[in-house]
Amino acid sequence: MFGIIVELFSFPFVVKALIVGGLVxxxxxxxxxxxxxxxxxxxxxxxxxxxxxxxxxxxxLGIASPLxxxxxxxxxxxxxxxxxxxxxxIKGDAAIxxxxxxxxxxxxxxVESKGLNADLTGYMFGTILAVGGEDLYISSGIxxxxxxxxxxxxxxxxxxxxxxxxxxxxxxxxxxxxxxxAALTALVVVVGMRVMGALLISGLIIFPALxxxxxxxxxxxxxxxxAVVSIVCFFSGIxxxxxxxxxxxxxxxxxxxxxxxxxxxxxxxxxxGIARRKLKGRKRR
Amino acid sequence: MSVLTCENLCVRYDAGLIIKDLSFSLxxxxxxxxxxxxxxxxxxxxxxxxxxxxxxxxxxxLNGIDRREMGYLPQQSSSVRDxxxxxxxxxxxxxxxxxxxxxxxxxDKERAREAMRxxxxxxxxxxxxxxxxxxxxxxxxxxxALCASEKFLALDxxxxxxxxxxxxxxxxxxxxxxRERGVTVVMISHDVKTAARYANKILCLGGAGASFKTAxxxxxxxxx
Ligand SMILES: Nc1ncnc2c1ncn2[C@@H]1O[C@H](COP(=O)(O)OP(=O)(O)OP(=O)(O)O)[C@@H](O)[C@H]1O
Ligand SMILES: [Mg+2]
Numbered sequence: 001m002f003g004i005i006v007e008l009f010s011f012p013f014v015v016k017a018l019i020v021g022g023l024v025x026x027x028x029x030x031x032x033x034x035x036x037x038x039x040x041x042x043x044x045x046x047x048x049x050x051x052x053x054x055x056x057x058x059x060x061l062g063i064a065s066p067l068x069x070x071x072x073x074x075x076x077x078x079x080x081x082x083x084x085x086x087x088x089x090i091k092g093d094a095a096i097x098x099x100x101x102x103x104x105x106x107x108x109x110x111v112e113s114k115g116l117n118a119d120l121t122g123y124m125f126g127t128i129l130a131v132g133g134e135d136l137y138i139s140s141g142i143x144x145x146x147x148x149x150x151x152x153x154x155x156x157x158x159x160x161x162x163x164x165x166x167x168x169x170x171x172x173x174x175x176x177x178x179x180x181x182a183a184l185t186a187l188v189v190v191v192g193m194r195v196m197g198a199l200l201i202s203g204l205i206i207f208p209a210l211x212x213x214x215x216x217x218x219x220x221x222x223x224x225x226x227a228v229v230s231i232v233c234f235f236s237g238i239x240x241x242x243x244x245x246x247x248x249x250x251x252x253x254x255x256x257x258x259x260x261x262x263x264x265x266x267x268x269x270x271x272x273g274i275a276r277r278k279l280k281g282r283k284r285r
Numbered sequence: 286m287s288v289l290t291c292e293n294l295c296v297r298y299d300a301g302l303i304i305k306d307l308s309f310s311l312x313x314x315x316x317x318x319x320x321x322x323x324x325x326x327x328x329x330x331x332x333x334x335x336x337x338x339x340x341x342x343x344x345x346x347l348n349g350i351d352r353r354e355m356g357y358l359p360q361q362s363s364s365v366r367d368x369x370x371x372x373x374x375x376x377x378x379x380x381x382x383x384x385x386x387x388x389x390x391x392x393d394k395e396r397a398r399e400a401m402r403x404x405x406x407x408x409x410x411x412x413x414x415x416x417x418x419x420x421x422x423x424x425x426x427x428x429x430a431l432c433a434s435e436k437f438l439a440l441d442x443x444x445x446x447x448x449x450x451x452x453x454x455x456x457x458x459x460x461x462x463x464r465e466r467g468v469t470v471v472m473i474s475h476d477v478k479t480a481a482r483y484a485n486k487i488l489c490l491g492g493a494g495a496s497f498k499t500a501x502x503x504x505x506x507x508x509x
Contacts, residue, residue: 172382
């Protein structure tokens with residue numbers, strides 16, 4: 001098995017893809033904490049479907065670097081979805097479901113009618129090893145910028161996530177930070193979609209945060225833990241999928257393996273959380 | 286010098302006008318107690334003063350304090366249940382309006398410690414906020430408000446849910462901030478008798494229209 005892993009890392013394009021993937025996992029986990037706590041998880045999910053539509057569009061237009069189309073369109077969608085869920089007048093989650101199935105449908109019609117069927121699964125489930133060229137650099141740049149922005153705004157993001165009214169009263173522009181959050185999410189979704197696929201990227205955003213919250217009860221630990229969990233799961237998912245494919249010859253999609261790794265850790269942390277509460281309860285008595 | 290002047294203030298929700306034509310002013314170091322029955326618009330007034338709600342008409346003028354320098358203790362914390370944050374993190378977030386660099390300074394952290402000492406919340410510093418009792422929550426939120434401002438405190442029913450000793454302590458602590466540090470206080474409370482011991486102005490909201498009195502006037506009326 002060790003030999004197979006060494007072999008995997010001996011391809012330069014694999015190493016590059018893994019770097020991008022690792023960065024994306026980090027960003028997704030950081031943002032995920034706020035998204036889950038603000039009940040914006042659905043926005044992430046909706047955006048990934050919009051992203052799928054834009055990838056279809058880019059393919060149909062024959063654009064080699066689809067990020068140039070996806071980034072602006074998904075950003076726009078993020079602002080729209082944020083407004084919808086803030087206004088609270090129309091049912092926000094229903095509106096998101098509307099937008100996501102709409103763009104999924106349009107995307108697949110474009111893809112099918114242009115005979116791009118082969119790409120379809122790639123868009124849905126990710127093509128980590130196919131990310132290359134310009135997109136690779138754009139992706140890494142975006143991911144690094146998102147992580148830096150998150151650290152820079154960490155304390156404000158905490159305050160705005162925790163108590164909007166109080167933050168507003170002390171002069172924080174809550175609307176601006178919500179918009180920043182939505183924009184960062186849009187960027188991570190677009191970049192992550194190439195790696196993980198449109199259907200799996202929201203797993204990368206939501207799982208690590210939920211996992212960390214099973215065990216940790218303060219914000220900083222939750223953020224750190226979810227970042228670590230996300231990166232560890234990403235690499236183990238990729239490595240295990242490669243090892244399994246080489247050892248058994250069975251096709252093992254990388255993106256799905258990463259989500260499965262996240263699921264396994266989530267279950268383990270849930271068990272650990274329950275065990276800890278039981279232990280504590282016994283001590284108190 | 287009045288720090289806060291409220292002129293012909295009207296605030297409405299979709300359902301209707303909640304505050305009609307309210308005028309009053311506060312001097313530096315005043316302690317205003319706002320009372321009135323449930324739904325009379327006390328919290329609504331406070332949110333307008335803080336700039337969280339836009340008044341329909343009328344004016345709220347601040348003098349010598351910035352909108353950012355108002356410490357707020359909300360009646361209900363708008364935070365999610367089970368939010369993963371411990372007491373220290375919540376208190377420290379009160380220093381948000383001072384944040385210049387991305388991170389809190391040593392002085393901010395000292396301020397948070399001092400606020401926790403005053404509100405007797407040091408012992409629960411590491412406890413998750415979501416697991417606190419109602420009274421503990423109020424103390425922690427007061428500590429956060431103390432971090433936010435040394436000039437102006439807006440407190441929405443700070444003593445609700447406290448035991449009688451805790452209530453006395455809470456009022457004592459707020460009174461001390463008011464007397465010794467010259468903090469201007471606006472406090473909502475249903476317990477007018479106790480509140481009147483500390484407050485020098487009393488605003489009563491209600492169906493019959495608002496009445497704004499000094500504590501002495503209020504005391505005289507009560508005796509009659
Ligand atoms: N977000 C809102 N949208 C519409 N109406 C509201 C909203 N918040 C409050 N109201 C209405 O405004 C009125 C005043 O509410 P407010 O919360 O200011 O009362 P209050 O005096 O603080 O009462 P309490 O003593 O129960 O805290 C109530 O009739 C309430 O139904
Ligand atoms: Mg109220």
